[in-house]
Amino acid sequence: MSSTLERRSVAVGDLLVGEGPAVVIGGRVNLRAYHGQVDAYEALGEHATLVEPYSAADLPAIASRADAVVVGSSWTRDIPLVRAAAGLGLPVVVERRASASMEEWLELAGYCADAGDGRVLLCEGGRLDLGLMRAARAASGRPVLADVSSDVGLSAAAVAAGADGLVVDAAGAGGTGARLGTFTGAKAVELSKGGALEFVSAGAESRAEPAQSPAGASALRVAEEAVTVVGALLRPEAPATLPECRQAIDRVDAALATLLERRAALAGIVQRIKPVGGFAGRDFARERALVARMALRAPSLGEARLAPIMNAVIEAGLHLAEERSAR
Structure with a gap:
């Protein structure tokens, strides 16, 4: 694949991922954690950002309530479920299996693009291989996310390596597992006395979600600082309005x-x-x-x-x- 491909962008909810500023996507919901014991509609509530299914039974709820579906690293070889998830008509976030090469990762992303409508994002999680993430971004032309839930301290390094977005899971950040919302730009995230998150916008729109733990709020602050400060130094922007x-x-x-x-x-x-x-x-x-x-x-x-x-x-x-x- 050519490293000179024009970068494609994918809209995830209100966010455009792949061009302009890096973004923070909070609130990944992993239905596999429930092992099929909880109704997907109940688990997702009225809206969710990124959702990983446990089985094909979860897909109708994801199609109606989620901004994007996640092809998780633990089941990338479950081709029937991968095909069904990619065919929902939602953006597809393709995680790299820990042992997968870049070529295997990009091949799976291409398969999901063919099975769906072409809106595919790559996602590197777990023990982040930032060099491989950067190479995959250059080779594929696809937007790349870094899931920093297990180590939010890597947020700045991930943005410096070219991540178009950071994923912060409330549960992984010590939160309740509820949605954290999505936001971009220079934005202060504060914990009010009542325990609810308050987003103070410096330009871009935000969507605040239910109250989170102090640990979850702290993780969001770290991620948002990375996309704001490191992104301002390293990411080229061409604002049009x-x-x-x-x-x-x-x-x-x-x-x-x-x-x-x-x-x-x-x-x-x-x-x-x-x-x-x-x-x-x-x-x-x-x-x-x-x-x-x-x-x-x-x-x-x-x-x-x-x-x-x-x-x-x-x-x-x-x-x-x-x-x-x-x-």
């Missing part, structure tokens, strides 16, 4: 704020180490060299525009260091 432009700017601003906070903390350490700290200890030759190096990364701004920006950043850090030392 004013709201999309503003959302992209929000993501970049969030990344800038995070980096500025880190820079201020490092500057404070420098002030404690220097023989002469504070404004008296400024090294203007080093600052000019810093601006020159930055201009290589930001040639459209150039040294003349970057110099006052960095002077303001440096002075803000020095003021902060002096305030803290005076306490």
